[in-house]
Amino acid sequence: MPAKLRHPRRAPTAGLERDPWALYEAAVQGVDHDLDLMERVYRRHHGASFTLLREDFCATAHLAGAWVLRRPANRAWGVDLDPRPLAWCRRHRLPALRDAARRLRLVRGDVRTVRLPRADAIAAQNFSYWVFHARDDLLDYFRAARRGLRPGGLLFANAFGGTEAMGALIERRRIRASNAVDGTPLEPFHYTWEHVSFNPIDHRLRCDIHFRLADGTRMRRAFHYDWRLWTLPEIQEAMREAGFAEVEVYVEGWDEKRGETDGIFRLRRRFENQEGWLAQVVGVAPRRRPARSPRPGERRASWPGAARPARPRPRRRPSAGATRGLPRRRARTSRARRPA
Numbered sequence: 091m092p093a094k095l096r097h098p099r100r101a102p103t104a105g106l107e108r109d110p111w112a113l114y115e116a117a118v119q120g121v122d123h124d125l126d127l128m129e130r131v132y133r134r135h136h137g138a139s140f141t142l143l144r145e146d147f148c149a150t151a152h153l154a155g156a157w158v159l160r161r162p163a164n165r166a167w168g169v170d171l172d173p174r175p176l177a178w179c180r181r182h183r184l185p186a187l188r189d190a191a192r193r194l195r196l197v198r199g200d201v202r203t204v205r206l207p208r209a210d211a212i213a214a215q216n217f218s219y220w221v222f223h224a225r226d227d228l229l230d231y232f233r234a235a236r237r238g239l240r241p242g243g244l245l246f247a248n249a250f251g252g253t254e255a256m257g258a259l260i261e262r263r264r265i266r267a268s269n270a271v272d273g274t275p276l277e278p279f280h281y282t283w284e285h286v287s288f289n290p291i292d293h294r295l296r297c298d299i300h301f302r303l304a305d306g307t308r309m310r311r312a313f314h315y316d317w318r319l320w321t322l323p324e325i326q327e328a329m330r331e332a333g334f335a336e337v338e339v340y341v342e343g344w345d346e347k348r349g350e351t352d353g354i355f356r357l358r359r360r361f362e363n364q365e366g367w368l369a370q371v372v373g374v375a376p377r378r379r380p381a382r383s384p385r386p387g388e389r390r391a392s393w394p395g396a397a398r399p400a401r402p403r404p405r406r407r408p409s410a411g412a413t414r415g416l417p418r419r420r421a422r423t424s425r426a427r428r429p430a
């Protein structure tokens with residue numbers, strides 16, 4: 091069993107101006123945007139929002155922290171193997187959350203074996219599950235996530251791809267001034283996302299994050315990733331095999347006038363490939379316990395509620411973007427979601 095980490099209430103210390111995790115949160119994460127999408131998709135399935143979120147691969151638990159701040163009824167678990175970002179979270183995030191910190195629990199453990207109360211939604215964001223290179227490990231994770239969800243619960247696992255995803259790539263962005271979690275002002279800085287190598291034989295993708303601060307300080311390889319680049323069909327198939335009843339793919343749209351992504355993830359069955367795209371793959375846990383196959387001569391048992399008609403689902407018309415297709419030339423500067 092993983093050790094549950096307590097929440098010491100220490101005063102935040104100065105120094106986050108050069109802290110890699112603070113810079114990472116500012117450059118990479120868009121947690122309110124992610125939570126808006128999760129609530130929208132959950133409402134589509136259940137007619138209401140949810141309360142219990144589990145953030146897998148949570149690191150500093152930025153997403154889980156934003157979740158407990160949204161509403162007093164919200165609760166969250168954050169799960170990570172590495173004690174260092176969890177300690178960072180206890181030191182910098184929990185004091186900033188004040189009373190809401192009581193509704194965020196951090197657990198040090200492996201997402202494949204952790205045992206926690208079942209959640210309404212599980213977030214595996216910024217491609218963190220790509221740390222699993224072998225299909226069996228990916229399946230183990232998806233099975234654990236499915237078991238960790240209440241009936242009808244949702245797993246949100248994002249993915250990127252496109253014609254340039256499998257090549258050497260360097261993207262630079264200037265990150266605007268902001269505040270770190272404890273209020274420390276962060277001056278504008280530069281963030282670089284680099285694909286260092288990609289092996290077509292096993293889809294091993296190595297990526298780095300570099301920072302350059304306003305005073306010229308360079309932080310090369312502040313973060314390094316050794317991933318398997320999983321494709322959308324592989325992810326969907328593995329989720330189904332892991333027992334998810336449905337799998338949906340939401341793809342970020344494109345604003346032709348502004349020549350950039352529009353930040354809106356729409357449910358798609360097809361889309362035109364581009365240089366780079368971002369998607370959220372959503373696994374829907376079964377609403378009822380799966381019935382085992384009847385033995386010869388045995389009548390199939392039905393679980394309570396099995397005869398209830400399924401809730402009618404809203405029909406979706408394809409949006410203009412789906413029929414027109416998306417432009418080939420596409421910036422990959424959408425805030426968030428290249429790595430982690």
Ligand SMILES: C[S@@+](CC[C@H](N)C(=O)[O-])C[C@H]1O[C@@H](n2cnc3c(N)ncnc32)[C@H](O)[C@@H]1O
Pocket residue numbers: 118119146147148149150151169170171172175199200201202214215216218221429430
């Ligand atoms: C960069 S962070 C993700 C940060 C943040 N959640 C995000 O979405 O940007 C990836 C984290 O996954 C954690 N991790 C890797 N393998 C894991 C596993 N099997 N179980 C739990 N955490 C794991 C690492 O320790 C690391 O903190």
